Amino acid sequence: QQQVKQSPQSLIVQKGGISIINCAYENTAFDYFPWYQQFPGKGPALLIAIRPDVSEKKEGRFTISFNKSAKQFSLHIMDSQPGDSATYFCAASKGTNAGKSTFGDGTTLTVKP
Amino acid sequence: DVKVTQSSRYLVKRTGEKVFLECVQDMDHENMFWYRQDPGLGLRLIYFSYDVKMKEKGDIPEGYSVSREKKERFSLILESASTNQTSMYLCASSLGPSHGYTFGSGTRLTVV
Numbered sequence: 071q072q073q074v075k076q077s078p079q080s081l082i083v084q085k086g087g088i089s090i091i092n093c094a095y096e097n098t099a100f101d102y103f104p105w106y107q108q109f110p111g112k113g114p115a116l117l118i119a120i121r122p123d124v125s126e127k128k129e130g131r132f133t134i135s136f137n138k139s140a141k142q143f144s145l146h147i148m149d150s151q152p153g154d155s156a157t158y159f160c161a162a163s164k165g166t167n168a169g170k171s172t173f174g175d176g177t178t179l180t181v182k183p
Numbered sequence: 184d185v186k187v188t189q190s191s192r193y194l195v196k197r198t199g200e201k202v203f204l205e206c207v208q209d210m211d212h213e214n215m216f217w218y219r220q221d222p223g224l225g226l227r228l229i230y231f232s233y234d235v236k237m238k239e240k241g242d243i244p245e246g247y248s249v250s251r252e253k254k255e256r257f258s259l260i261l262e263s264a265s266t267n268q269t270s271m272y273l274c275a276s277s278l279g280p281s282h283g284y285t286f287g288s289g290t291r292l293t294v295v
Contacts, residue, residue, distance in 0.1 A: 076225075102281040113187075113273055113286030114226075121281065159225065168214040168233040169280030170241070175225035 073097055074162050076174025083181050089147040091177045093160035096141065100162040102169065105134065105145050108157045108176075117158075118145070150181045186210075189274050189287035196294050202261040204290050206274030214279060215257035217241075217249065220271040220289070232257055264294045 075094045083089045095103075101122055106114035120127045120134040120143065127134045133146040147154055157178050161171040190205040208215065214233050218226040218241075228241030230249040238249050246268060250258045257276075261268055271291050275284035 079223075104283045106284075106286075111288070113275075113288050114284075115286065116283035119283055163280065165280040168216075168231055168239075169277055169282060170214075170216065170228060170231050171284065172228075173218075173226040175223060 073172045074160060074174045076160050076177060078177060079175070080178045081180070083150045083179065085150065085152060085181055085183050087150050087181075089150045089154065089179055089181070090144055091158055091160070091179070092142065092144045093162075093174050094140075094142045095162045097162070097164070098141070099164045100172075101165055102163045103134070103136065103143050104161050104163075104171070105132075106159045106161065106173075108159065114159055147179075150179075152181045152183050155179055155181050187274055187276050187285050187287040189272075189290050191290050192288065194290060194292045196261075196264050196292065198265060198294055200261075200264045200294075202264050202292065202294075204259040204261075204272055204274075204292070206257045206259070206287055207255050208257075208276040208285070209255065210276060210278075210285065211254070212276035212278055212285075213254075214277045215251065216275045216277070216284065217247075217257070217259045218273045218275065219243070220273055226273065229259065261292075264292075266294050268292065269294045 104119035108114040160174040163171040216231040217229040232251040274287045
């Protein structure tokens with residue numbers, strides 16, 4: 071049973087466009103929702119994260135939208151740039167078990183110049 | 184700059200060998216994790232540790248064991264490597280719940 075479902079698997083966006091990646095979760099005990107960015111040959115790096123007491127968090131061009139009732143959250147990348155081309159993972163964790171995270175399957179984003 | 188360091192970027196091992204993957208963090212984090220990453224399958228948790236000598240199984244522990252003798256070091260052991268363990272292995276550490284992970288650069292293991 072996959073606890074965090076991520077879509078789409080791949081995404082192609084023109085430079086300057088908006089990239090949107092969606093995730094849905096099942097376990098209502100999750101209380102921390104991070105997004106990670108991974109470039110080829112590197113480990114994932116924490117990009118932005120949200121807790122369920124807020125509906126939106128923005129950091130620069132990156133925004134997380136959170137819908138607690140629908141058990142969904144999404145990453146929006148505004149003014150997408152070729153340098154944003156990477157694989158993005160959503161994740162979810164709860165305040166037990168050392169905060170171990172369950173990850174989505176990842177989205178490969180390509181931003182065309 | 185805080186770091187998680189994995190000792191090898193690439194490893195090639197033979198079937199049946201005992202394989203050690205080492206991970207060291209310099210952030211004094213309590214929690215450390217081992218994931219494997221396979222195309223289309225995302226990151227799957229193998230084992231994690233929340234304190235020295237303390238460990239718990241993740242989602243796919245079969246064929247693996249771990250060791251944490253010191254706070255900064257978390258080792259993944261493949262007792263008898265098999266070809267289906269060919270993968271990218273990622274180590275991470277975390278301050279605790281509601282904190283993100285810091286990942287190492289990964290070890291790409293090929294078992295032949």
